[in-house]
Amino acid sequence: MQDYSPLTYKQCIKKEIHTFPITLKNYIFGLLPIFQWIHRYNFSCFTDWLLQDAIAGITVGMLIVPQGIAYAKIANLDPQYGLYTSFVGVTLYCFFGTSKDISIGPITVVSLLVGQAISKVTEQHPDISGPEIAACLSLFAGMVTLVIGLIRVGILVDFISEPAIAGYMTGSAITISLGQLPKVFGIHVDTHQAPYLIVYSFFKHLNETKLDAAFGLTALVVLYAIKLGGIRLSNRVPALKKALFFLGIMRSGLVVIIGTLISYFINVHRKSNPVISIIEQVPAGFDAMGAASLNMTVLKEASGVLPSIILIMILEHVSVAKSFGRMSNYVIDPNQEILAIGISNIVGSFFGAYPCTGAFSRTAVMARSGAKTPMAGVFSGAVVVLALYVLTPAFYYIPESVLGSVVIHAVIDLVSGPKFMKELWRSSILEFFIFVIAVVVTCFIDVETGIYASVGLSLLLMLLRLARPTVSSLGRVKLNSKRAYSSSSNSSGHGYLERSTTSTTDALKDIYSIDKQDRYIYVEETDSHYTRLMDPLPPGVVVIRLSSSILYPNANYVSERITDIVRSRTQTGASSTNQEDRTWNHPSSKEDLLHRLVTKPYLDSIVLDFSAVDKLDATAIHILHSIQQAMDQYAAKTVEWHFCHINSIQVRQLLIQAGFGTIGGAESQSSGLKILNKTDEEVPNYGISDRSMQTINSLRDPMITMDDNFYSCYTAPKDCEYQSIVTLLPSDKYPAFHWDVEAAVYSISQSRQSEEVKRPSSITVTTY
Known part of the structure; x- marks a missing residue:
């Protein structure tokens, strides 16, 4: 006769005690995944692996420099803080991450939330500077994510549905795009208000358009021409596919370089009164290094935004890592990935960085560039250091309208298209409405409210389905x-x-x-x-x-x-x-x-x-x-x-x-x-x-x-x-x-x- 005898509590405790040393050993070694793969580095093809990692890392580095500068402006910070954030993330991830493709750095949605937090805190406490607020947010967010990673509760992210994520990401992308629109046209508008008010103010002051629009609109057209034209041309001429691929990757950097050259010739003799808006002085090196601290006043004033920042950091990073892991046939550890971004943010706060996480666009570039190991991120960090110490004089003449175009071009891909919405409508009408509500709330109120609304409705739907099974x-x-x-x-x-x-x-x-x-x-x-x-x-x-x-x-x-x-x-x-x-x-x-x-x-x-x-x-x-x-x-x-x-x-x-x-x-x-x-x-x-x-x-x-x-x-x-x-x-x-x-x-x-x-x-x- 078949029977199953359950283990007694004594047997369970004895079993746990017996396996505890092995479990502890695996846990400790799991905190530094580099020891699990560094000895497997293919030394017979060392040059090939190292060369491929270098190519992928340098390629991403050339992308992360203009993006870091542009995203720092979204966060209401000077351009160099975007580079500080980019350097720490891509360099440290090599030691703590389990994905060969992830590139940690600033992302648009987190930058927007950090910018809102800085505006809110500085409005109430003008004596607290923006960089101090950003470093405090980075330190706190890093500590929370580090604890989540250490106690291995990353499973919590699985409770957030894909429609909820797509909803607030779409709303955030629309919000960011609308916020950059006045900058593209050179119009001064308060971009910290609700998106629909930004649109109203933009059209109200449209007659104040400046020469910046020529730079911004031209840059936007060139970016999409390279992207769409490259895809069609590579399909017609397969021999140019690789060259067009790298051209597509470098398009943001090329547009910034060309725009900066033109801006230099226009403004070189008019530094005091430039014809177009430029980012001006960027200090060389790590000028903001120092001991970060948890300012309770900052945490209290930013308490409404902090949960959103942490949630997006975790969701964005884990979802991107899982997606590219499936594409390249390897498995990532979500808890270790959360720990990696926690350490990156804690260390980054001492460099003056603001909260960062894995970015989809740069990760896609890393994967398509052929990265073999997480070592590729070290080469990206080297490119950022080179930019900070050598290229900062050239950053002076970068047009802000061009950076606005780069941001719009980057975030527009986050908007869910008609195909996704059609499939969502067919699969679940309730989830479709959660998506729509998230987009509407984000666009008409603010990003954090949209996040809370979408996540709350998603959890409510999950509980409803659990409470009413068939x-x-x-x-x-x-x-x-x-x-x-x-x-x-x-x-x-x-x-x-x-x-x-x-x-x-x-x-x-x-x-x-x-x-x-x-x-x-x-x-x-x-x-x-x-x-x-x-x-x-x-x-x-x-x-x-x-x-x-x-x-x-x-x-x-x-x-x-x-x-x-x-x-x-x-x-x-x-x-x-x-x-x-x-x-x-x-x-x-x-x-x-x-x-x-x-x-x-x-x-x-x-x-x-x-x-x-x-x-x-x-x-x-x-x-x-x-x-x-x-x-x-x-x-x-x-x-x-x-x-x-x-x-x-x-x-x-x-x-x-x-x-x-x-x-x-x-x-x-x-x-x-x-x-x-x-x-x-x-x-x-x-x-x-x-x-x-x-x-x-x-x-x-x-x-x-x-x-x-x-x-x-x-x-x-x-x-x-x-x-x-x-x-x-x-x-x-x-x-x-x-x-x-x-x-x-x-x-x-x-x-x-x-x-x-x-x-x-x-x-x-x-x-x-």
Whole structure:
């Protein structure tokens, strides 16, 4: 007999103590993944690997410099702070990350939130500078993410749905684009107000457009021309594909360089009064290095923005890392990735950096450039250091309108297109509305409110689905009748043996009862494909399938659904002739008589399909007991409870402890099971080959209890020797637990037949 003995608490503690040294060792080494791959560096092709990492890193470095400068402006900081942020992230990730493609640095949405936080704090406390606020935010965000990574609770990010992420990302991209629009045209507008107000102010002051528009619009056109034209040209001329790929990667840098050269020739003699807006002085080196501190005033004033910053940092990084890991066939560790961005932000705060995380655009460039290991990020950091120490004089003449165009071009890809929205509408209307609400709230209020709204609605939808699982009633459809099919009726030459074919098959069927029942599949009663094919279940048997675990949020709903299904398919066995004893919720004598005239059977047995149930809690067990008591009162007898497809040992043990493993309190009740005892003789050879008999006897276990349902017979083609292989599956030690629904229903029918033999005068039971 099959049984599963759960481990005692003492055994569990002993096991944990035994495995603790290995677990601790793996945990410590897991904190520095570089030790797991550095010794695998392909030294036979060292030059090739190193060269490929260098090419990918330098390519991303040339992209991250203009982006870092542009994103710093979004954060209301001077350009050099974007470079500080870029340097620390790409350099440290090599030691702590598990992805070869991720590039940590400033991103648009976080930059926007940091800018909003700086504006809010400086408005209330003018004595606190923007860089000080940014470093404080970076330190705090890094500490929180570091703790999340250390205690390994990165699973929390899985509770945020993709539509919610896409919603606030789309709204943020629209917000950022609209905020950069006045800068492209050289118009001075307050970009810290709601996006729709920015649009209103932009058109109100459109007549104030300056020469900056020529630079900004031209840069925007060139960026899209290179992007779209390169794709079409590479499809037509495959030989230019690689060159066009690198041109597409470098397009932002090239536009900034060309725009800066033109700006230099225009403004070189007019530094005091430039023709167009330029970023002007950028200090060389790491000018802002110093000890960062947690300013409680900053944290208090920015408390509404900080959770959004941390949430986006984690979601953006982990989702990007997972996506590129799937594309390149490697697996990342989400908890270690969160730890990596935590360390990057803590260290970055001492360099004057603001919060950073993995960026999708730069990660895509890193992957397409052929990075072999995380070492590529070190080369990106080297490019940033070179820019800080050598190129800062050239940054003086970079046009702000060109940087605005670079930002718009970068963030526009974050906007979800019509294809995504169409697929979302088809798959889930509720999630589509969450997406729309996130976009609308972000655009009309602010980014953090949009984030909270989308995440809150996403979690609410998840809880709603958890609290309202599908509980369905099953019916059965016959697969084959009691007549067997001959092998000659099968075009492939395979089939079941006819009863009259040979004495061998007759003997086997007599021994193993193969033809004693028809074969059924169990489907939902509401499935229109099987409505006309369904056979009735044995009278009084109700089969119910649960679609999820039973936990406290859905336990009461599951109880209601089970009760409703049972009551709608059976009639009560309790009647009250004495009107004084009748309770308010019981039918009157007249109603009771009419109810009994309905051709519904009396409730006898409930079969629960637990194939989707892998968790039960205390509330679930209490609810199951309540249903059991209610059904016993309803049926005026002890109702049999049968469970099938129990895949979780924990669920099985909880049911046993709650008393659901037995039927009628008799654990030894056989319910129609056939016992093979130790004294049984071997299966006799009824004309079967010796090899087949060896297979049959080798499968037998003298202590195994079998349902007749689990003996199956397969035959070879007609021109071969009939080699019947009988597969014996052990039944559960507890008679209320079964392999599948068919075994449960068959066990109930066999039990009824046994009772009918013992009590021939009892109610007639329909044969299964």
